[in-house]
Amino acid sequence: MNYDVIIIGAGLGGLTAGARLAREEKKILLLEQHDRPGGCATTFRRREFTMEVGLHEMDGLHPKDMKHKIFEELGITGRVEFLPVPEFYRFINDHYDLVIPHDPAEARSILKAAFPGEVKGIDDYFHHVLNARRIMVANRNKPDKSVGQFLDEIIHDEHLKLVLLGNLGYFHDDPYSLSWIYYLTGQGSYYNGRASFIKGGSQQLSGALSKIITENGGTVKLNSLVTSIDYEGNKPAGVTYRDVKGREKAVHSDRAPEIIVNAAVPSLAGSLLSKADGKKLAAAIASNKIGASLLTVYYGFNTPLKRVGNKHYSTFVYDGSVRTQKDILSNNHSDFSTRSFTFVDYSQVDAGLAPEGKSVGAVCCVDYPADWENLSQVEYTRIKADVADTMTGRLEQIIPGFRDAVAYTEVATSLSIKRFTLNPEGAVYGFAQHPDKPTGYLSALPENIHIASAWGKYGGGFSGAIISGYMTALDLLRKTGG
Ligand SMILES: Cc1cc2nc3c(=O)[nH]c(=O)nc-3n(C[C@H](O)[C@H](O)[C@H](O)COP(=O)(O)OP(=O)(O)OC[C@H]3O[C@@H](n4cnc5c(N)ncnc54)[C@H](O)[C@@H]3O)c2cc1C
Numbered sequence: 202m203n204y205d206v207i208i209i210g211a212g213l214g215g216l217t218a219g220a221r222l223a224r225e226e227k228k229i230l231l232l233e234q235h236d237r238p239g240g241c242a243t244t245f246r247r248r249e250f251t252m253e254v255g256l257h258e259m260d261g262l263h264p265k266d267m268k269h270k271i272f273e274e275l276g277i278t279g280r281v282e283f284l285p286v287p288e289f290y291r292f293i294n295d296h297y298d299l300v301i302p303h304d305p306a307e308a309r310s311i312l313k314a315a316f317p318g319e320v321k322g323i324d325d326y327f328h329h330v331l332n333a334r335r336i337m338v339a340n341r342n343k344p345d346k347s348v349g350q351f352l353d354e355i356i357h358d359e360h361l362k363l364v365l366l367g368n369l370g371y372f373h374d375d376p377y378s379l380s381w382i383y384y385l386t387g388q389g390s391y392y393n394g395r396a397s398f399i400k401g402g403s404q405q406l407s408g409a410l411s412k413i414i415t416e417n418g419g420t421v422k423l424n425s426l427v428t429s430i431d432y433e434g435n436k437p438a439g440v441t442y443r444d445v446k447g448r449e450k451a452v453h454s455d456r457a458p459e460i461i462v463n464a465a466v467p468s469l470a471g472s473l474l475s476k477a478d479g480k481k482l483a484a485a486i487a488s489n490k491i492g493a494s495l496l497t498v499y500y501g502f503n504t505p506l507k508r509v510g511n512k513h514y515s516t517f518v519y520d521g522s523v524r525t526q527k528d529i530l531s532n533n534h535s536d537f538s539t540r541s542f543t544f545v546d547y548s549q550v551d552a553g554l555a556p557e558g559k560s561v562g563a564v565c566c567v568d569y570p571a572d573w574e575n576l577s578q579v580e581y582t583r584i585k586a587d588v589a590d591t592m593t594g595r596l597e598q599i600i601p602g603f604r605d606a607v608a609y610t611e612v613a614t615s616l617s618i619k620r621f622t623l624n625p626e627g628a629v630y631g632f633a634q635h636p637d638k639p640t641g642y643l644s645a646l647p648e649n650i651h652i653a654s655a656w657g658k659y660g661g662g663f664s665g666a667i668i669s670g671y672m673t674a675l676d677l678l679r680k681t682g683g
Contacts, residue, residue: 204230204420206677207440207457209427209473212240212622213663214654215463216410217670218677219419220275225678229419230455231411232442234426239407240463240622241629242663244554247609250501250561251554254613254621255629256403257515257545257565258286258371258396259663260387266394268664271671280409282400284550289391290543291513292367293599295521296360300513301367303395305331312361322356326365330392333385340382345636348384349377349526359525366526367517370543371662373633374493374567375530383634383660390664398514401553403663425453430460430473430650437474437647459649459677463670465624466632466642466656467491478647485645490635492661494615494627496568498589501609505548505560509602514549518542518595533567537591542566544596559608564592568615570627585612630661651677 206222208215211233219231237243241255261268262283272278289301289308299315301308305327312323329336329351348369352362366376372387373379399405411421424446431439431454439456462469470482502509520539523532532541548560555561573581589610596603615627631654632638640658655661657669 202230202455204228204455204457205681206230206459206461207232207455208461208463208653209440210240210463210654211235211238211407211411211421211423212463212654213242213407213410213666214657214670214673215240215461216407216414217271217275217667218461218463218651218653218674219421219670220410220413220417221671221674222677223414223417223419224275226418229414230457231414231419231421232425232427232440233421233423234445234623235621236423236446237404237407238411238421238423239404241618242403242407243621244402244404247499247611248501249556249559250499250609251402252499252501252561252611253402253547253552253554253563254497256398256663257543257563258289258391258398259283260390260396261394261664262397263394266390267671268667271667275410275413277406277409277413281405283397284400284552286396286398286514287549288513288515289396290367290515290517292364292517292519294360294363294519294523297364299364301364303392305392308392312364315364316358316361319356319358319361322358322361325355326352327392330385330389333382333389336385337382345380345382347377347636348379348381349375351381352376352526362526363519363523366529367519368515368543369529370493370495370541370565370567372630374533376526377530378633378635380634380636380638387660387662387664398547398550398552400551427464427473430475431456432475435475435477437478437649459651459681461651461653461673461677463654465622465628465654466652467625468623469650474647474650482642482645485642486632488639489642490633491626492628492630492633494568494570494618495565495629496588496615497613498564498592499609499611499613500562500564500607501555502548502560502562502606503608504558504606506546506562506600506603506606507548507560509600509606511546511549511600511603514546516544516546516599518544518599534569537566537588538595540566542592542595544599564596568627570615570619573614573616585614588612629655631655631657631665634660
C-alpha cells in the first residue's frame with residue numbers, strides 16, 4: 202500500500218512524530234517489532250504487579266516546558282495523568298545521607314548546610330543548571346567540556362561533587378566523558394520543572410500516542426520487523442517487513458515518499474539502508490560512541506513499602522569505594538556488591554502499578570552487555586538471581602524489613618534491553634553525549650530519511666525522544682507543505 206509517511210519503531214520518538222503527523226491528516230504506517238508500543242517506555246505484568254521498564258522520573262512539564270505544549274497540542278494531557286515526584290533524590294554514601302528537593306532554593310540551602318565551605322561552588326553550580334540555555338548560547342563557539350571538568354573547576358569537596366552527581370545514571374556512566382552543556386540542560390529541567398511519573402506506568406503514554414495515530418486514520422502494526430528500506434533508483438521509497446509472530450512469518454512491502462526512523466541509527470546504517478547509503482552513514486557515525494545501558498531488578502512487594510518505613514521515591518546509593526568522581530566509571534564496572542545503584546519506590550506516588558495493599562519498586566544501575574555475552578543460559582540465569590539477592594541485601598541495610606516485603610523479583614540486563622528494543626549494546630539514551638559529540642551524521646542521510654529518537658539531535662530520555670519526534674514531524678510538515 203501507499204502511505205504519506207512510514208515510521209520504523211514505536212518508541213516515544215516514533216510515536217510522537219506519528220501522532221503529530223496523523224493529526225495533520227498524513228496517512229501514517231507505523232511498524233514496531235515488539236508486541237506493544239513504547240520501546241523503553243513500556244510496562245509488563247507479572248502476577249498482580251505492573252512492572253515499569255523505562256521511567257523513573259520524567260523531567261519538566263512546567264508551563265514553559267516544550268513537552269507541556271506537545272502534550273496539550275496532541276491531546277495527551279486529558280488522557281494521561283502525570284504524578285509529581287515528591288523529591289529529586291535521596292543520596293547515600295558512607296559519609297552523607299541527604300534528600301535533594303526539586304526546588305532549587307531548598308536544594309541549595311540543604312547543600313550549603315551540609316557543605317558550609319562550598320557556598321560559592323554551590324551557587325555557581327545552580328547558576329549554571331538554572332541558566333543552561335543562556336550558557337549554551339554564550340558558549341556556542343567555544344569548545345565543550347565534561348561535567349567532571351566543570352565540577353573540578355567550581356567545587357573542591359569530592360563528596361559534594363558525588364552528591365550532585367547522584368543521578369548521573371540518568372545521562373551517562375562517567376562524568377569525565379559527559380558533555381557539561383548536555384548535562385546542564387537535563388539537570389536544569391529537573392530543577393526548573395521538577396519531575397513526574399505516569400499513573401499506571403509509561404505504557405499509558407505510549408498507548409495514548411498510539412491511539413492518537415489510529416484515531417486519526419493511521420495504522421500501527423505491532424510484531425512487524427522492518428528488514429530493509431526499499432529503493433526506487435537510488436531513492437528510498439518504502440520498506441520491507443515481516444511478521445515476527447505466527448507460523449507463516451509473512452513478508453510485506455509498503456511504500457511512502459518519506460520515512461521516519463525511530464530504530465537505532467547504527468542499525469539504520471548497518472542493515473536498513475542500501476549498501477552505498479549505509480556505508481556513508483557508517484562513516485559519518487564512526488567517531489560517535491554508543492551510550493550507556495542499564496540493568497533493572499524489578500520488585501513486587503507484599504505491602505506498600507511506605508509501611509516498611511521507606512520515605513523516599515528515588516534513592517541513589519554510592520558505595521564507599523567511590524571517593525572521587527574519577528572512581529565513578531570503574532565503580533560502574535565493578536561487582537554488583539559495590540556498584541552504585543538507584544532504588545525507586547513507586548508506591549510513594551500512588552502509581553497504580555499494584556493492587557491495594559501491595560506495591561512495586563525497581564533497582565537500576567549502569568550495565569554493560571559485554572559482561573553477559575558468552576554465558577550459558579544456566580549461568581546467565583544464576584548470575585541474575587545472585588544480582589537480585591545482592592541488591593535485596595544492600596537495600597535491607599538501608600530499609601530494614603525490605604527483604605521480608607519482597608514477593609517477586611526479576612532481573613532485566615542490558616541484553617534484555619537489546620532484545621526488546623534492538624538498540625545496539627542495549628543503549629537506552631542513544632549515542633553517548635560526549636563533549637563536542639559529532640552530529641554531522643544527521644546530514645549524511647538520504648533527504649527523505651528522518652531521525653526521531655534518542656539517537657537524534659536532542660539526545661535521550663523521555664524528553665529527548667519526545668522532542669525529537671515532534672520536531673521531526675514539524676520539519677516534515679514544512680518540507681511537504683502540510
Ligand atoms: C531502565 C530504564 C530506565 C529509564 N529511566 C528513565 C527516566 O527515569 N527518565 C527518562 O527520561 N528516561 C529514562 N529512560 C530512557 C528512556 O526511556 C529512553 O531514552 C527513551 O524512551 C527512548 O525512546 P526512543 O524513541 O529513542 O526509542 P526506544 O525506546 O529505543 O524504542 C525504539 C523502538 O524501535 C523498535 N525497532 C527497532 N528496530 C526496529 C525494526 N527494524 N523494525 C521495527 N521496529 C523496530 C524497537 O522495538 C523499539 O520499540 C530509561 C530507560 C530504561 C531502559
